[in-house]
């Protein structure tokens with residue numbers, strides 16, 4: 119027995135490599151095996167050891183191989199395949215890098231509304247004695263938002279980054295730092311992630327380009343250049359986001375209710391061009407005059423309410439009636455008031471019920487109304503969050519019928535039994551006028567805007583309607599007593615739910631309107647401890663974004679009351695979606711206006727970046743997503759809600775703007791869809 123010579127071994131290998139015949143191959147495999155057996159045990163051990171060392175070395179050195187040298191993993195190939203499928207369906211998909219440069223915006227200076235009166239810079243001091251003052255929660259950061267920090271600093275590929283071949287691209291500056299984060303482009307299966315041009319210096323003023331940064335209304339000293347430059351860059355980022363969303367809507371969904379940006383088509387809900395109407399005042403405020411003009415044109419020539427269609431009273435009131443009234447107030451254009459009167463009158467049949475509690479649905483063509491098919495109940499928030507709009511319609515038309523029907527609802531609810539320290543059940547029956555499903559209390563879905571509108575109606579009416587104030591103050595006490603808790607570990611304050619005396623530590627993202635509303639109340643002279651609670655809840659809502667891998671909040675969060683395992687927030691798989699909702703940004707706007715604490719702006723900026731990173735779709739539009747915990751594939755839901763343009767982007771803009779006269783909160787009150795109405799100069803008749 120003797121080992122094969124090196125020459126034999128090489129010739130064996132080469133001949134194997136070139137053989138395509140099964141028999142030859144088989145024969146050679148056998149002779150190879152024979153030769154292997156002919157080796158001494160020592161020789162075989164040495165060869166095996168050598169192979170093992172090569173394998174270990176290979177595994178250890180794999181992460182440092184430059185990305186372009188790596189081969190695709192199965193998952194990479196799968197992603198690439200899926201991208202291809204999406205592209206095949208959508209022949210015009212453009213890389214975001216190929217998009218034409220964003221249009222230079224018209225000056226936003228014309229968007230000032232309301233008389234120029236100095237702002238109220240008062241920062242509300244804690245005054246009230248009632249609420250337990252919880253210690254401020256430590257700010258916990260979630261370091262893995264964009265991949266392991268070590269890898270990011272090294273300039274290595276982060277876990278959000280995939281090779282160019284996969285239509286996933288990264289543009290990253292050599293140097294680290296905050297600004298550089300904003301230059302990243304990552305895309306995934308059709309939804310993208312665009313380099314944020316906003317962090318670039320704003321275009322120089324040449325008449326057509328962006329206006330100079332508005333002077334801060336609350337300060338005699340001009341802001342330092344870098345601060346004002348950043349402000350303008352952030353405002354421009356919001357305009358860019360709006361233009362991108364609008365482009366998608368215009369290209370694929372024009373005149374329909376909502377854009378489906380991935381499939382590049384539209385969704386219809388009521389068939390009223392919801393996105394256009396919801397966006398009108400946002401375009402006005404952002405100074406997007408061209409876009410506003412085309413939308414106005416559509417309202418004038420195409421919008422008709424004379425349609426045999428069932429609409430939801432609440433949604434149509436807050437989005438359509440609210441959007442038209444707000445735009446009329448901002449522009450003075452009679453077209454919008456005429457349209458508002460038309461839809462307002464068509465919604466009135468909803469109030470013809472035995473109890474005067476309105477039905478949920480109205481056929482605006484036939485003039486008939488009905489409850490949902492499965493019940494004669496209406497949702498409490500829906501019947502008590504239409505008041506600002508109907509009252510404003512009465513003021514503008516001098517026709518009291520609108521305000522009478524909605525005031526009647528508030529009167530009924532005010533004296534109705536079944537409340538729990540000011541907290542209200544979620545349903546009310548349209549026949550009996552009584553609460554149903556008693557014993558369940560939440561500030562989330564189905565009840566949220568009841569609380570919001572108690573305060574806002576009181577403000578709208580010049581703070582004269584005492585029943586509204588009484589109900590609001592009682593409700594806040596009820597919230598503090600029954601629903602507010604802190605997590606065991608990070609001391610995060612949250613608002614849970616009560617189900618027949620059982621506390622459920624669950625909070626909808628919708629509840630994140632509450633910090634803003636509490637702050638607004640405190641600003642209007644209500645107890646200072648409302649502001650303390652607002653500050654704490656704002657922190658929690660911020661953490662609901664910050665602790666998620668995508669930097670975006672889930673629809674629902676669960677909180678941990680135990681200190682033991684150190685984790686404050688849990689998200690159930692079914693609750694991991696994000697619908698581009700506005701509530702946290704809305705509250706950040708109020709908190710910034712009343713405290714001038716710039717951390718609220720920075721938190722808002724992080725959220726805008728996350729929307730751009732994980733929900734922006736190439737070719738136009740933003741999409742809601744299914745999984746805020748999966749940075750690689752957040753799973754687009756293919757829907758851009760009208761409130762993303764009507765509310766979320768508007769509140770971003772107002773949050774970043776230094777112009778405190780832009781919808782001054784001492785002169786305007788926002789409806790629950792972010793449409794602004796003037797605070798009445800005198801009490802209602």
Ligand code: DMJ
Pocket residue numbers: 567628699700701761765790791
């Ligand atoms: C909007 O239509 C309104 O803000 C409403 O009050 C709640 N739902 C959406 C936004 O989340």
